[in-house]
Amino acid sequence: MPAKGVLVAVTADVVIAGGGVIGTAIAWRAAAAGLDVVLADPAQGDGASLVAAGMLAPVSEALFGEGALLRVNLLALARFPSFAAELEQVTGHRVGLRREGTLAVAYDAGDYAALTRLTAFRRSAGLEAEELDSRACRKLESFLTPDVHGGVLFPGDWSVDNRRYAAALREAAASAGVRVVRDRVTAVLTADGADGVGSAGVADGAGARVRGVALAEGGEIGADRVVVAAGSWSGAVHGLPAGLRSAVRPVKGQLLRLRHPAGLPPVLTHTIRATVRGADVYLVPRADGEVIVGATQEERGPDLTVTAGAVHDLLHDAMSVLPVTSELILAETCSGLRPGTPDNGPIVGEAGPGGLLLATGHYRNGILMSAATADAAVACLTGRAPAPEWEPFGPGRFLTGEGVP
Numbered sequence: 001m002p003a004k005g006v007l008v009a010v011t012a013d014v015v016i017a018g019g020g021v022i023g024t025a026i027a028w029r030a031a032a033a034g035l036d037v038v039l040a041d042p043a044q045g046d047g048a049s050l051v052a053a054g055m056l057a058p059v060s061e062a063l064f065g066e067g068a069l070l071r072v073n074l075l076a077l078a079r080f081p082s083f084a085a086e087l088e089q090v091t092g093h094r095v096g097l098r099r100e101g102t103l104a105v106a107y108d109a110g111d112y113a114a115l116t117r118l119t120a121f122r123r124s125a126g127l128e129a130e131e132l133d134s135r136a137c138r139k140l141e142s143f144l145t146p147d148v149h150g151g152v153l154f155p156g157d158w159s160v161d162n163r164r165y166a167a168a169l170r171e172a173a174a175s176a177g178v179r180v181v182r183d184r185v186t187a188v189l190t191a192d193g194a195d196g197v198g199s200a201g202v203a204d205g206a207g208a209r210v211r212g213v214a215l216a217e218g219g220e221i222g223a224d225r226v227v228v229a230a231g232s233w234s235g236a237v238h239g240l241p242a243g244l245r246s247a248v249r250p251v252k253g254q255l256l257r258l259r260h261p262a263g264l265p266p267v268l269t270h271t272i273r274a275t276v277r278g279a280d281v282y283l284v285p286r287a288d289g290e291v292i293v294g295a296t297q298e299e300r301g302p303d304l305t306v307t308a309g310a311v312h313d314l315l316h317d318a319m320s321v322l323p324v325t326s327e328l329i330l331a332e333t334c335s336g337l338r339p340g341t342p343d344n345g346p347i348v349g350e351a352g353p354g355g356l357l358l359a360t361g362h363y364r365n366g367i368l369m370s371a372a373t374a375d376a377a378v379a380c381l382t383g384r385a386p387a388p389e390w391e392p393f394g395p396g397r398f399l400t401g402e403g404v405p
């Protein structure tokens with residue numbers, strides 16, 4: 001029941017705060033599972049999901065000490081093709097899934113030594129890797145500079161055109177009946193006890209349940225299940241347990257979108273991940289001739305400016321390994337905020353009052369993890385257990401001392 005004097009304009013089974021790829025994928029699958037879904041977002045599609053490079057790269061993203069993350073990323077990759085195929089079938093739009101793999105290249109001997117150590121680790125985790133000398137790298141990608149010291153092909157990585165993918169998700173969600181409210185969720189509301197009169201904020205008492213969300217422009221959406229999927233802004237939603245509000249931070253990434261001028265054939269087939277004297281840069285080709293060059297990793301809070309230095313460094317490193325980059329058209333510079341967490345893992349699962357679900361903190365891999373996250377979230381929303389790979393990534397790991405599971 002609403003608090004006195006507050007207008008509940010909309011009600012639903014589930015309200016989702018945030019319409020990036022995570023919130024929209026959940027909305028689509030929840031509606032397809034028969035739930036009545038409202039998605040609230042003041043600017044759907046303005047988040048990291050449209051800035052991202054679209055790599056589906058569990059292998060070349062696998063780093064020392066991130067074994068559990070690798071397992072959930074591999075689950076996500078395995079799920080992606082059928083999810084994308086259904087999306088394409090429902091919407092009639094291609095999302096640009098590519099399966100050529102990642103060619104990691106090292107510019108000098110020091111870079112190669114670092115790549116060799118990472119390759120040994122990835123092989124020990126059962127991942128496929130093929131070491132290549134400079135010539136073999138150029139056989140795969142003829143525009144690479146002959147100066148490249150050597151490389152490794154990781155065939156287990158793919159990519160998707162994340163902008164096409166996000167647009168298709170929005171369309172699929174709409175056609176499954178998801179209603180969109182263009183407003184910001186300010187708080188999760190709870191009904192705490194016998195009289196059902198709610199309050200904003202987490203009700204720590206036994207039996208507290210969510211009853212909807214409050215909106216910035218006034219009014220509420222009534223629902224007994226709430227999903228917070230607001231990317232790097234998730235912590236700004238009142239009513240989450242304190243440990244979760246501080247667990248998500250924005251990690252800035254700047255990225256360039258280049259285009260082929262008329263007459264120039266495609267300059268790349270594989271995604272290239274290069275290390276150039278210790279600095280990392282990647283180039284991701286798209287079927288329509290776009291090449292993505294990224295990305296910086298910066299701890300600058302919510303800053304979204306594009307800096308001359310970042311554009312210079314990205315272009316410099318890209319041109320060092322692929323000189324023909326200089327012939328491409330600089331079509332767009334952009335900047336986005338990855339939702340980072342203290343252990344680099346996502347936060348997916350129930351927490352706080354009954355009916356509250358978190359689906360955030362996807363950091364460097366939110367495009368990759370979107371389909372599998374939707375499965376996990378819909379499992380929670382429909383009373384089933386998510387796949388075991390999600391077990392290490394529940395919200396409980398950030399709630400020590402708060403008395404919440």
Ligand SMILES: Cc1cc2nc3c(=O)[nH]c(=O)nc-3n(C[C@H](O)[C@H](O)[C@H](O)COP(=O)(O)OP(=O)(O)OC[C@H]3O[C@@H](n4cnc5c(N)ncnc54)[C@H](O)[C@@H]3O)c2cc1C
Binds near residue numbers: 049054233335366369
């Ligand atoms: C430069 C860069 C490159 C990347 N490359 C890759 C890559 O190659 N592969 C990969 O898998 N991932 C990549 N990522 C990471 C990926 O983009 C993110 O993990 C993913 O987009 C997160 O999706 P999201 O839906 O959680 O957040 P977002 O896409 O940021 O969406 C959050 C949404 O929530 C809305 N919102 C905010 N506050 C509220 C509120 N209070 N109420 C309602 N709505 C709200 C926002 O308007 C926004 O639409 C990259 C990120 C960056 C920045």
